[in-house]
Amino acid sequence: MSKEMEQKVQAFMARVIAKNPGEVEFHQAVHEVVESLIPFVEENPQYKEAKILERMVEPERVILFRVPWINDKGGVELNKGYRIEMNSAIGPYKGGLRFHPTVNLGILKFLAFEQVLKNSLTTLPMGGGKGGSDFDPKGKSDNEVMRFCQSFMTELQRHIGPNTDVPAGDIGVGGREIGYMFGQYKRLRNEFTGVLTGKGLEWGGSLIRPEATGYGAVYFAQEMLATRNDSFKGKIVAISGSGNVAQYATEKVNDLGGKVVTLSDSTGFIYDPEGIDAKKLAWVMELKNVKRGRIKDYAEKFGAQYFEGERPWGIKVDVALPCATQNEVNDEEAQILIDNGCYCISEGANMPSTPEAIKIYTDNKILYGPGKAANAGGVAVSGLEMSQNSMRLSWTREEVDTKLHSIMVNIHENCVKWGKEGDFINYVNGANIAGFVKVADAMLAQGVV
Numbered sequence: 549m550s551k552e553m554e555q556k557v558q559a560f561m562a563r564v565i566a567k568n569p570g571e572v573e574f575h576q577a578v579h580e581v582v583e584s585l586i587p588f589v590e591e592n593p594q595y596k597e598a599k600i601l602e603r604m605v606e607p608e609r610v611i612l613f614r615v616p617w618i619n620d621k622g623g624v625e626l627n628k629g630y631r632i633e634m635n636s637a638i639g640p641y642k643g644g645l646r647f648h649p650t651v652n653l654g655i656l657k658f659l660a661f662e663q664v665l666k667n668s669l670t671t672l673p674m675g676g677g678k679g680g681s682d683f684d685p686k687g688k689s690d691n692e693v694m695r696f697c698q699s700f701m702t703e704l705q706r707h708i709g710p711n712t713d714v715p716a717g718d719i720g721v722g723g724r725e726i727g728y729m730f731g732q733y734k735r736l737r738n739e740f741t742g743v744l745t746g747k748g749l750e751w752g753g754s755l756i757r758p759e760a761t762g763y764g765a766v767y768f769a770q771e772m773l774a775t776r777n778d779s780f781k782g783k784i785v786a787i788s789g790s791g792n793v794a795q796y797a798t799e800k801v802n803d804l805g806g807k808v809v810t811l812s813d814s815t816g817f818i819y820d821p822e823g824i825d826a827k828k829l830a831w832v833m834e835l836k837n838v839k840r841g842r843i844k845d846y847a848e849k850f851g852a853q854y855f856e857g858e859r860p861w862g863i864k865v866d867v868a869l870p871c872a873t874q875n876e877v878n879d880e881e882a883q884i885l886i887d888n889g890c891y892c893i894s895e896g897a898n899m900p901s902t903p904e905a906i907k908i909y910t911d912n913k914i915l916y917g918p919g920k921a922a923n924a925g926g927v928a929v930s931g932l933e934m935s936q937n938s939m940r941l942s943w944t945r946e947e948v949d950t951k952l953h954s955i956m957v958n959i960h961e962n963c964v965k966w967g968k969e970g971d972f973i974n975y976v977n978g979a980n981i982a983g984f985v986k987v988a989d990a991m992l993a994q995g996v997v
């Protein structure tokens with residue numbers, strides 16, 4: 549980037565930081581995007597004159613609320629509730645709810661900002677939003693989780709609706725939580741509508757939605773590998789996390805002939821050089837989704853190694869799929885991955901790589917699929933769930949999987965179109981510019997709103 553462009557990026561970021569103090573993850577996400585977009589906007593003055601970028605970093609609406617609830621001992625508990633309605637230029641706000649003790653305004657704004665571009669990339673008509681709470685479902689009984697979800701939805705319901713804002717799951721929000729929240733919405737509003745996605749199959753959910761993010765991240769990696777006439781066959785793969793995204797990423801890598809050798813959670817990672825096959829994965833799903841146990845138990849059950857408090861990036865692999873949380877691969881770990889021969893990274897999680905790690909990927913010209921492109925399969929199938937709800941019909945597993953696959957292929961093609969730099973495909977620039985153009989053009993058409 550030229551000196552002049554660098555100065556423009558710095559000046560833009562100085563304003564963002566001054567207006568949003570302390571929101572470090574939000575600053576990080578905006579910085580990564582404007583590094584791609586400021587040079588593009590300079591070449592396309594219609595966006596500059598209409599201050600599209602400046603408007604895009606300001607949420608259309610931020611809702612903050614109190615979530616009081618009663619624990620099993622009869623005591624009063626209190627959490628914070630949030631919904632960021634970031635951008636509705638191309639459709640109703642859409643994006644997940646995260647329940648995790650680390651949740652704060654800056655984290656949700658980063659996620660909502662990324663979501664706007666991601667949803668645009670899917671080609672479906674969805675704006676961007678994100679929400680959640682600092683509530684920690686870990687260690688809570690089902691009844692406590694239900695009472696929390698009911699209280700959360702009692703306030704949230706007045707701000708959302710199938711044509712306004714359609715939340716979904718994210719960290720700490722799976723089928724159980726979506727069920728409790730949907731039940732409360734239906735009771736308060738007296739309507740059965742597609743106001744949430746990730747619903748159970750019997751009550752408006754879509755086949756393949758649980759699988760979609762993990763499958764999608766692997767489909768995206770498959771497309772990246774194909775640009776080098778390569779495939780998953782025989783590849784050794786490191787995956788972090790052991791939740792929804794990690795589980796189905798593992799399943800799809802196995803389907804495509806690769807071998808997954810690691811999984812993790814917030815306390816450590818397991819290394820199983822034999823590979824986490826379908827049988828072992830079924831055991832992990834039971835452990836995490838039903839028993840709500842720790843990944844450490846895998847090591848005891850299957851005689852694998854367990855590394856307390858560590859992340860899996862020191863293991864020698866060909867492909868890495870970070871599927872846990874933000875900033876879980878730093879520069880040191882990125883360098884170790886590459887030194888060990890890893891040449892393909894597809895992000896199932898949102899912003900799992902630090903800016904310094906991304907620079908190392910790009911400098912080494914490895915295949916790197918950033919989260920907003922690589923993990924867009926989840927929200928894409930949420931979009932398909934919304935369509936099925938509106939039409940009051942259900943597509944088959946094969947129909948949804950075929951659509952998901954073709955959306956991921958399409959996102960990859962779009963990234964190539966906007967990110968090709970000679971022989972190298974800069975997927976970061978590609979995803980940022982491709983996602984931006986559609987939203988920016990809609991904003992231009994809709995005037996200064």
Ligand code: NDP
Nearest residue numbers: 718719720761789790791792793813814872873897898926
């Ligand atoms: P889950 O809650 O199902 O699983 C999260 C996993 O990540 C768990 O194994 C969890 O471990 C681990 N984890 C969470 N926080 C941390 C942390 N601070 N440090 C280390 N490990 C952590 O969430 P999902 O699988 O749904 O989400 C994973 C990532 O994928 C997130 O970044 C999310 O935003 C992103 N994503 C999810 C989509 C979806 O459809 N679900 C769509 C697109 C992106 P533990 O059990 O110990 O908490």
